[in-house]
Amino acid sequence: MHATTRSVRPLAASEVDEFTHETDVLVIGFGCAGAAAALEADTAGARTILLERQSGGGGSAALSGGEIYLGGGTGIQQACGFTDTPAEMEKFLLAALGPDADADKVRHYCHGSVEHYEWLVAQGVPFTPSLWDSPTWVPPTDDGLMWMGENAYPFCDLATPAPRGHRVTSDGFGGKVLMAVLSDAIAASGVAVHTDTAVQRLMVEGDRVVGVSARHFGETVTYRARRGVVITTGGFADNTAMLAQHAPQLVSLGVNSDGGDDGRGIRMAQAAGAAIRHMSAGQVGISLIPGMMVRGMIVNELGQRFINEDVYPGLVGQAALFKHGLRVWVILDEKGYEEVPENERWGVVPHFVAESVSELEREVGMPDGALQNTVAEYNRYAGEGIDPYFHKSARWLRPLQAPFAAIDVRKGIAPPEYGAAGGGGAEVFTLGGLCTTVDGAVLDLDGEAIPGLFAAGRATSGLHSWGYISGTSLGDGTFFGRRAGAAAS
Amino acid sequence: MHATTRSVRPLAASEVDEFTHETDVLVIGFGCAGAAAALEADTAGARTILLERQSGGGGSAALSGGEIYLGGGTGIQQACGFTDTPAEMEKFLLAALGPDADADKVRHYCHGSVEHYEWLVAQGVPFTPSLWDSPTWVPPTDDGLMWMGENAYPFCDLATPAPRGHRVTSDGFGGKVLMAVLSDAIAASGVAVHTDTAVQRLMVEGDRVVGVSARHFGETVTYRARRGVVITTGGFADNTAMLAQHAPQLVSLGVNSDGGDDGRGIRMAQAAGAAIRHMSAGQVGISLIPGMMVRGMIVNELGQRFINEDVYPGLVGQAALFKHGLRVWVILDEKGYEEVPENERWGVVPHFVAESVSELEREVGMPDGALQNTVAEYNRYAGEGIDPYFHKSARWLRPLQAPFAAIDVRKGIAPPEYGAAGGGGAEVFTLGGLCTTVDGAVLDLDGEAIPGLFAAGRATSGLHSWGYISGTSLGDGTFFGRRAGAAAS
Numbered sequence: 003m004h005a006t007t008r009s010v011r012p013l014a015a016s017e018v019d020e021f022t023h024e025t026d027v028l029v030i031g032f033g034c035a036g037a038a039a040a041l042e043a044d045t046a047g048a049r050t051i052l053l054e055r056q057s058g059g060g061g062s063a064a065l066s067g068g069e070i071y072l073g074g075g076t077g078i079q080q081a082c083g084f085t086d087t088p089a090e091m092e093k094f095l096l097a098a099l100g101p102d103a104d105a106d107k108v109r110h111y112c113h114g115s116v117e118h119y120e121w122l123v124a125q126g127v128p129f130t131p132s133l134w135d136s137p138t139w140v141p142p143t144d145d146g147l148m149w150m151g152e153n154a155y156p157f158c159d160l161a162t163p164a165p166r167g168h169r170v171t172s173d174g175f176g177g178k179v180l181m182a183v184l185s186d187a188i189a190a191s192g193v194a195v196h197t198d199t200a201v202q203r204l205m206v207e208g209d210r211v212v213g214v215s216a217r218h219f220g221e222t223v224t225y226r227a228r229r230g231v232v233i234t235t236g237g238f239a240d241n242t243a244m245l246a247q248h249a250p251q252l253v254s255l256g257v258n259s260d261g262g263d264d265g266r267g268i269r270m271a272q273a274a275g276a277a278i279r280h281m282s283a284g285q286v287g288i289s290l291i292p293g294m295m296v297r298g299m300i301v302n303e304l305g306q307r308f309i310n311e312d313v314y315p316g317l318v319g320q321a322a323l324f325k326h327g328l329r330v331w332v333i334l335d336e337k338g339y340e341e342v343p344e345n346e347r348w349g350v351v352p353h354f355v356a357e358s359v360s361e362l363e364r365e366v367g368m369p370d371g372a373l374q375n376t377v378a379e380y381n382r383y384a385g386e387g388i389d390p391y392f393h394k395s396a397r398w399l400r401p402l403q404a405p406f407a408a409i410d411v412r413k414g415i416a417p418p419e420y421g422a423a424g425g426g427g428a429e430v431f432t433l434g435g436l437c438t439t440v441d442g443a444v445l446d447l448d449g450e451a452i453p454g455l456f457a458a459g460r461a462t463s464g465l466h467s468w469g470y471i472s473g474t475s476l477g478d479g480t481f482f483g484r485r486a487g488a489a490a491s
Numbered sequence: 492m493h494a495t496t497r498s499v500r501p502l503a504a505s506e507v508d509e510f511t512h513e514t515d516v517l518v519i520g521f522g523c524a525g526a527a528a529a530l531e532a533d534t535a536g537a538r539t540i541l542l543e544r545q546s547g548g549g550g551s552a553a554l555s556g557g558e559i560y561l562g563g564g565t566g567i568q569q570a571c572g573f574t575d576t577p578a579e580m581e582k583f584l585l586a587a588l589g590p591d592a593d594a595d596k597v598r599h600y601c602h603g604s605v606e607h608y609e610w611l612v613a614q615g616v617p618f619t620p621s622l623w624d625s626p627t628w629v630p631p632t633d634d635g636l637m638w639m640g641e642n643a644y645p646f647c648d649l650a651t652p653a654p655r656g657h658r659v660t661s662d663g664f665g666g667k668v669l670m671a672v673l674s675d676a677i678a679a680s681g682v683a684v685h686t687d688t689a690v691q692r693l694m695v696e697g698d699r700v701v702g703v704s705a706r707h708f709g710e711t712v713t714y715r716a717r718r719g720v721v722i723t724t725g726g727f728a729d730n731t732a733m734l735a736q737h738a739p740q741l742v743s744l745g746v747n748s749d750g751g752d753d754g755r756g757i758r759m760a761q762a763a764g765a766a767i768r769h770m771s772a773g774q775v776g777i778s779l780i781p782g783m784m785v786r787g788m789i790v791n792e793l794g795q796r797f798i799n800e801d802v803y804p805g806l807v808g809q810a811a812l813f814k815h816g817l818r819v820w821v822i823l824d825e826k827g828y829e830e831v832p833e834n835e836r837w838g839v840v841p842h843f844v845a846e847s848v849s850e851l852e853r854e855v856g857m858p859d860g861a862l863q864n865t866v867a868e869y870n871r872y873a874g875e876g877i878d879p880y881f882h883k884s885a886r887w888l889r890p891l892q893a894p895f896a897a898i899d900v901r902k903g904i905a906p907p908e909y910g911a912a913g914g915g916g917a918e919v920f921t922l923g924g925l926c927t928t929v930d931g932a933v934l935d936l937d938g939e940a941i942p943g944l945f946a947a948g949r950a951t952s953g954l955h956s957w958g959y960i961s962g963t964s965l966g967d968g969t970f971f972g973r974r975a976g977a978a979a980s
Binding site: 008011100101102246247250251273277279280282304325369370371372375379390437446447467 | 497498499500589590591735736737738739740742758761762764766767768769770771793795813814858859860861864868871879880926935936937956957
């Protein structure tokens, strides 16, 4: 489309004769984090420009399912009859997002969650006060609240369970509604949006970041930011070379993004001295129907179960990819398959069916005895309503009975959220990125804030370390985007 | 001992009035990579200074078992009757060190391996031309050659097997002999060694690295390097904060190092613009006796096997840590235990013994049926001499029979190589680090060489991505250390 500079090295502002644009706060990337940062900067009275490479805002957030992880006693939680506290939310997230989740960020996030929910509602983000109560990626309803595995082992033993998946009310996926609301808020604000503007390099004066240079329809344009630059450019799942450097297990899978998660914002900041962390971490949207899995089991290619099937399916995906190379199968019976309503099946049909488990394992290509042992053991205990191996809730335990079915996850149709292609069993995005404070200040290798430089969203390592719970991307992006925008002002 | 500067930011050489020392090539860190780099720089005619923080050379290399991964038809391989080629070695390493092992480095390493072996021998490194032929960490003999899993599944199907673990002849662990030989070579060379000198920061002139500042008995000393600075400062396994940032699963385990793997060399280079990669990768020296494991099985806390027990035990360790949180057990029978000679047991005795598998699984705390199924299935196939689940070699397959024993790996005594403390089941070190070319040039975020800056050894990401094979630390360090030293000259 237009020439880009390969180098990400910062430019010295002294080399720029005249800046094309000047502002107080410059936000790079009009996804959910950038919109939130720009809105707060504007609210704080800063002149704010929001840059976007595409011709309009939205980013990866607009393509997402629209779940926002919120809790601690939000209006929707109360309306649905659930009691929740920031402390229980904090315990859950520290366990689910670790090891080494950012305790400081998690604490701020949980204790500020009710206020953040109210801010979103005040912007106009709609939530419907009803609960969807079974495992799925995206419910076919507009229920505004859903479980994200808080009621599943081991989390149900670590923190008092409450559903915290807040769903933006929408016909289908809610990300587009969230971004439409935030875009309207931006339009109604004093924020100037410059689209078709691809930032190439940061500008520095000594140690301080003071602006950027960018490309706009083939021309180089420069921006001076008197108070701060906020990087909200997303992760690096679309950059194969960066994936290979940092997260080789994510290479060659499908990518859940708007195609622009090229990591350039991370690299530009690194070149200005920023530190990075948790770069190997990834969310793994595994290509299966949670409602089928939970009624049967998920096994590796040797017929071994490896996780309780009622946990948040992203954690199943991480286990399946990082521990079993995605060579995993959903095993269930006809009764379980039929129980899943057709509008929740996303068109997934079994790849093998058989009247006996021994026949099924032969068709799948497992060693003789492998799946037979697993199913026999599962059924023996399911009859008693217990799962001493993985502690799946009794709600989902029932001896499986003929006929049986096997679904090859690598051939599974992904929910539309994760792209029609299926991505070889999963669609991923990256969780690692820039080291930032709770106020979005980007830290250098000495652990000191780089003057003038802020970041939020997937360009940062955010709340997460290795784990992931759906809704913590939009939640982390908007929550810490707001804080970064305020701090930059 | 003496004050250190916390910051790793590079200093401008223009701020230094007079350098304390000037040289052509400056090598930081007197381990195996630093020694090799300094020797080659000296051979190339460069005035060379080798800096070491401790009072003498050695580094982590001196504490190691002394295996060097070499092949392609070395003298010792030939003397032991094995045919090998660089191409087969290359196939093995690409499979064992991946995903995304550095193909360029692996190719150079394999095709230069015979020459490198001869260089080591010319320095005076002793190798005894006989083979140790069973799984162990460090044989109790001075046999100079051992298998590193090349003859185990899946590697035996991917590349023609040949043993490539070259052991430095020694009374016990060979690392000290290797470093004594290299230290003698340094002493006989023109290299000046400055001990008790802790490098704090790099010095730069524009984009070029031109020296360092260091602390020496409480004084700041400065070094100008006219041609190049070579960082051979080791990994970051001793730096808990860095581990948490990049490899959280390695936190709180034992560390296999000389205590000085603080990552400062990596961070100093990063602050000068260097890129890093594969930072989540680690070698996991699991606290078990390979000879016991191979005669029985290794299982997770649910009694599931997860790998063929005859593979290189470092790969078992990685699977045990990254897939099963080190909650793993060695299960074997009395016959298998007795077969392991006492001098190979390192004092390890069973934590539980039982006359039946059901009794053993109850004592260990596994679900009723878990281990019974696994052992029954193992025995059923072992009687036929096959292992359709994990493809352990028929050599090690035999139905297990009462009495049975279980060894808790987390309580296992580590071989002395891995420290007496045992480290909670494993001793680890890091594999990620600086991005370098095959000639040791350190690359920046644009993929361009940083003028004047080189690196080798564990401070770089080396040959490896996620995998590891014993002998590729000393091998990679000395091989690419030599190349870096030559290139810096």
